[in-house]
Amino acid sequence: MMNEPIATLEPLSRYFTYTAFEEHFMAAVKALPPDQYAFSFLGSSVDNQSIYGLRLGHGAFKILAWSQMHGNESTSTRAIIDLLHSKDLFQALKNISLYIIPVLNPDGLSSWSRFNSNGIDLNRDAVNLSQPESVILKEVIDFYEPDLALNLHGQRTFYGIAGSVLPAQLSFLTPAADVSKGVNASRLKSMALINNIVKTVKPQMQTAIARYDDSFNVNCWGDYCQSVGIPTLLFEAGHAGDDYARDEVKTLIISSLKSVFTNCSKDEEIEEEVTLNQYLEIPEIARNYCDILIRNAPSVKGNRDLAIMYHEQIEDSQLHFIPMLFAVNDSTIIYGHRMIDLKTDLHYSNDLEVHENMTVTSASLKIGAFIK
Ligand SMILES: [Zn+2]
Missing domain, CATH: 3.40.630.10 (Zn peptidases)
Structure with missing residues (x-):
């Protein structure tokens, strides 16, 4: 055999x-x-x-x-x-x-x-x-x-x-x-x-x-x-x-x-x-980091710094990372694993959106959920 x-x-x-x-x-x-x-x-x-x-x-x-x-x-x-x-x-x-x-x-x-x-x-x-x-x-x-x-x-x-x-x-x-x-x-x-x-x-x-x-x-x-x-x-x-x-x-x-x-x-x-x-x-x-730190995001009240953290969620036996707004203008969060400054980022096309459930998306900045 x-x-x-x-x-x-x-x-x-x-x-x-x-x-x-x-x-x-x-x-x-x-x-x-x-x-x-x-x-x-x-x-x-x-x-x-x-x-x-x-x-x-x-x-x-x-x-x-x-x-x-x-x-x-x-x-x-x-x-x-x-x-x-x-x-x-x-x-x-x-x-x-x-x-x-x-x-x-x-x-x-x-x-x-x-x-x-x-x-x-x-x-x-x-x-x-x-x-x-x-x-x-x-x-x-x-x-x-x-x-x-x-x-x-x-x-x-x-x-x-x-x-x-x-x-x-x-x-x-x-x-x-x-x-x-x-x-x-x-x-x-x-x-x-x-x-x-x-x-x-x-x-x-x-x-x-x-x-x-x-x-x-x-x-x-x-x-x-x-x-x-x-x-x-x-x-x-x-x-x-x-x-x-x-x-x-x-x-x-x-x-x-x-x-x-x-x-x-x-x-x-x-x-x-x-x-x-x-x-x-x-x-x-x-505790001075976040997943994505977006500096100078324009808003009606002037430019703001957005700290985004991924929420980890299991769906269909896979781990999804969902970007959520974590803090705004928080001076204790100084760095991001990814840093973006919208004053200087020329690829930005004003499609950054913070949704009602606090999720954040932007196709031009490639911010969205992903699986690992
Ligand atoms: Zn532990």
């Missing part, structure tokens, strides 16, 4: 169904060396979708990573699938056991929502444990007892970098361990790892990396882990330019994860002052 040919799956795009995720994940798992992994069914979401766990490698240093706790943040999940296929994965995991929960909030993924099916933000449920998805994560933390936690997220397009014209392609945070936001051993270890990511990943494509804000909330998982002594890194996959598929950023997330794998198990002395200073030198995130 002839062997069935192995079907090659198209890479997952920004939005995918949970069934498509399961197909990609299972295919990637089946291709792993059998003695290097253990696969688990961890339980079910509110809408009864399966949540999976995967343990890789046999090293002594234990990392726990969870992704897509917010259902509409898929970049790190796609990075994980690619990582499972990468040839040097087990080289990078030499001294490590890596436990991955690739999608913690399958119902949020299905509805392309930050929240779970009960409308709860799972990242505000670390202490309350009111949702089955939160209970699953807590059980994994308790039985696996990780030496390091990676809390993988994606962020919206309105983040830039304080004091810079650049948008935030990546941002990182070592969450606070208590309200005083002091630096304990666990936080210092996380800072050193973030500093290493900045050193190794920033030179690639001149990546713009920012530091996320660290106000303490013990109901956030990163803060909870840090408060019980587990060094924790929050990853935020960001955005730049026209990368609405977030493929460039996906590559940067993979490099960042590999940087952590390579550096985390090193048992070297961390110099507190140097590490803290390097960490604080990473510029802070700033």
Whole structure:
């Protein structure tokens, strides 16, 4: 009998169904060396979708990573699938056991929502444990007892970098361990790892990396882990330019994860002052961007600056980006991933329209809905 040919799956795009995720994940798992992994069914979401766990490698240093706790943040999940296929994965995991929960909030993924099916933000449920998805994560933390936690997220397009014209392609945070936001051993270890990511990943494509804000909330998982002594890194996959598929950023997330794998198990002395200073030198995130910034749009009341943000909506299993008016003459929004100045743009033919439902169109400026 002839062997069935192995079907090659198209890479997952920004939005995918949970069934498509399961197909990609299972295919990637089946291709792993059998003695290097253990696969688990961890339980079910509110809408009864399966949540999976995967343990890789046999090293002594234990990392726990969870992704897509917010259902509409898929970049790190796609990075994980690619990582499972990468040839040097087990080289990078030499001294490590890596436990991955690739999608913690399958119902949020299905509805392309930050929240779970009960409308709860799972990242505000670390202490309350009111949702089955939160209970699953807590059980994994308790039985696996990780030496390091990676809390993988994606962020919206309105983040830039304080004091810079650049948008935030990546941002990182070592969450606070208590309200005083002091630096304990666990936080210092996380800072050193973030500093290493900045050193190794920033030179690639001149990546713009920012530091996320660290106000303490013990109901956030990163803060909870840090408060019980587990060094924790929050990853935020960001955005730049026209990368609405977030493929460039996906590559940067993979490099960042590999940087952590390579550096985390090193048992070297961390110099507190140097590490803290390097960490604080990473510029802070700033909410100063929008998707399209149109300067000097004429109106009866004179010229106005229009900030447009895309609303993301699932229709027919596809992710639609719909341009909506977000703010007018807002001095805090300084940059757009696309900037247009109608004073100087000669292609403008006065067809810019803001409709009653706040959607924005202009054929001459090529502003309209698109699919990714
Ligand atoms: Zn998130």
